[in-house]
Amino acid sequence: MIGQTPERAAVVDVGGDRMTLLAERAAYWERTRTLLIADPHFGKAAAFRAAGVPVPRGTTTGSLTRLDAALSRTGASRIVFLGDFLHAREGREAETTRVVAEWRRRNASIEMVLVRGNHDKHAGDPGPDIDIRSVDAPLAEPPFVFTHKPAVSDEGYVICGHVHPAARLTGPGRETVRLPCFWARPGTMVLPAFGEFTGVAEIDAEPGDRVWVIAEGAVVNVSGV
């Protein structure tokens, strides 16, 4: 039996507002036309290469291509990065900076803000070639509070990253699959890691959590809630 066309996005209610979860591994806040991106880790592959590990080139461009796709699909006018923009100080090599700066110039009309995460503290803010305003967490924009690491806040519903969440699904027989996901709990939602060369960590979902996995270009609700 052929299934329905997979959904490339899911529209959900969080914190009392509507959010669109995208298969590009981002979330779109329609009301303010803001695209939310967690954990891009630009320059991670370069950092590995500098340490002698042969990761192929192309991951930064790959991430940015996907980011462009999310921008054009949503028509967003603003991006808020939820931490770990640059992977490491060594990632500030000329090539990574050049590629990201060029992308920034092509999207000059879009406002961009970075809520600092742990990697940004080591790597330093993106330099002047990459025109992005950096602020410390939390960034409150009612009804939401944007942070890098998960938290619960009185000021609003927290949207964050850092975890690089993946959900494990099991089926009959020994069928099992692990997929990056969006993970919504009371008070907090964790976005999947955006970067092309980021790993994932399995989440401990509890009954009542809402989870959407990203599978081959589709966003699927697996929580039954």
Add this chain to the structure above:
Amino acid sequence: MQPCVRCSDPIDRWFASRGWTPFAFQCEVWDAYRSGESGLVHAATGTGKTLAAWGGPLAEWMSSVTSHAQKPRRDRTPPLRVLWITPLRALAADTEEALRQPLDELGIPWSLESRTGDTSAAVRARQRRRLPTALITTPESLALLLARNDAPDIFTDLRLVVVDEWHELMGTKRGVLVELALARLRFHQPSVRTWGLSATIGNLGDAADALLGVRQDRPPRIVRGVDPKDVVIDALIPPVIERFPWAGHLGTPMVPQVVAALEEAASAIVFTNTRSQTETWYQAILSARPDWAGAIALHHGSLDRKRREWVENGLRTGKLRCVVATSSLDLGVDFSPVDRVLQVGSPKGVARLLQRAGRSGHRPGATSRVTCAPTNALELVEVAAARDGVEQGLLEARLPMERPLDVLAQHVVTVALGGGFVAEELLGEVRSTRAYASLTDAEWAWVLEFLTSGGDALRAYPEYARITLVGGRYVVTNDEIARRHRMSIGTIVGDAQIGVAYLRGGSLGSVEESFVARLKPGDRFVFAGTPLEFVRVRDMKAWVRRAPNGKGAVPRWAGSRLPMSGQLAELLRARFGEAGRGVVRGPEMAALQPLFAVQRKWSHIPAPDELLIEQVKSREGWHLFVYPFEGRLVHEGLSALCAYRLARHAPITFSMASNDYGFELVSPTEPPIAAALEGQLFSPDNLVEDIQAALNATEMARRQFRELARVAGLVFPGFPRAGKTARQLQMSSSLFFDVLRQYDPGNLLLSQAAREVLERQLESTRLGATLRRLFQSRVIVRHPKRVTPFGFPLVVDRNREKVSSELLADRIRRMQLALEKAAG
């Protein structure tokens, strides 16, 4: 055992002084060694092979030394002359003891030491300054020696390399590492002789070529050791076969008979096929004979080293009357042979059974005997078939590996560290090994690119290089890379193991992390023969305390259950053919007559040129049983292939199960078997494409890639004292796999992973041969009303796979999120 008249060696005199006579084969090896030859000695364990290899260099020393001074000072012992390679660090101590005895008794002033992963830092430091005259070491530690910057200087006096248990290493990546290392030793010291010690296997010529390389200037000497006069293979027959289970792996209904056999013996080994079975059987024997507590023990590879040594000692000194063990006791120097050897479940191979039989009997040359205890009824046929194999001398071959590039990449870095190399010269050296004799120029170029610029021939990576060209030689210039390489040398990749220790102190061994992950505090399990209660996990250890009673789960290890060998499969089919014709030969087949009568009445017993297919309809749905009798791995591939090809005729979903005898497909609707048979269900054409489509080839390659990523140095193990940098560089091989597939699809490691999946996980050569055989067989289809004795074990097998061509998104709609259990 004729005395050796040609030997007027000091060795011969030493033998005489102890009242021994050397065997003819030992003399042959000593003579060959003296003439500068290299070769291979093959025989069952504990039959004097060690002395055959050791005697040569000892005699050489004694005849070259004119004066016998008293034992010189420690730092004046002769430089390295003999390297003794052993596959398991656990064997090093045994080997050391066996080698030391003649040294002491002959007054030879050599130092003899081991160097393995277990060697202390202090000893390593001393060996760094000066190597002993004879060094016992593992393949990994040998690679470390070759990675020393002074490697070109330390082998000038090397006379002999011995590779012990070569049949164990052959056909594995560690064996390939040894092949490359031996080639390098020959480069450093061209006159070194190489001798392999091996069990008897089906392809000794390959074994010799792999050991000695393909550029030998004379044919290798292959010497046969002493073999037992007589080998007896028998089985414990269940008293009432009608009540004996048709399915099962544990075999515990046979415990009373096994215990009766053990009662008659002063010493015995009970071999099982899995570590879990060992634990279960140990408990079962102890329950039956609690008075044997302290006199029986268990032994397997996941136990703590001290425990294993205690058991090995107990067996040697006679303190233990019985040890329940896995193949961990298949290897080993000279344990005293035991009175009785028992095998629980089918040994799955003729050579393996023979080797285990060789552990029994008091003297080399006396009768060897192994008694098999079946775990289900049909296993009795396997025992009979194995006996046929022993009688006909049909031993399995160990297939050598072909050109694994991940091992080559690791070796090239080792050589770059150990003195550096000129590309053309190293290529010649590498091509002198059997494994890489057909290495293409393109593959060599790829490996060099991979190590110098990360593998992209078109663009330079200035910031990356593991080896660099300096003055025409490739060397390693980066200290961090050198350090990391030395720490991660090796090829063994297992599932994550976690140590098990008592809260009050004392380590038991290790179990797989996945087993511990499912435990909650208070859960009981049995391990190392002891009932335990799980307390907590902390610091990468599972902490436990003794539990009062024996109930609890037995850990399962994911190490693959060995499938039946091709040789045994063929012998099995012949035996079933006899049963089908009503021929009754031997006690096992006689005992099985009632079961055969049922199979014949409800269905059919196939001849070797027939393929039996059974279709049964039940409440569960439609069952399709196919019996190629070719071994589990081949059946797993075949079942997926058949499911895939059947599904091309009509939309249908199958759940599948396989074992060594056949496979089963279950579907909610009737499968179009007649149409599929006419449409070439078993055609060998398009095998590779269909199999890759049928199985999730990408997922399998991803799992296989784990090993390659580790060996080739893309990912590193977690080092206990790793600094922050090392932790930041930890990346899962799965992620690497994804990134490579997307951004570097021409990467040869990817194609190697795909190839290894086909060959090792699917045994694709054997699969292809099986398909050709089935294609030419007469297909017999039966429709029994109930599941037959042949089919029953498949039906109760809980390990079912599914074949599906649905979109991932549709599949996961049916699946469930794994939830954390509510705390409390």
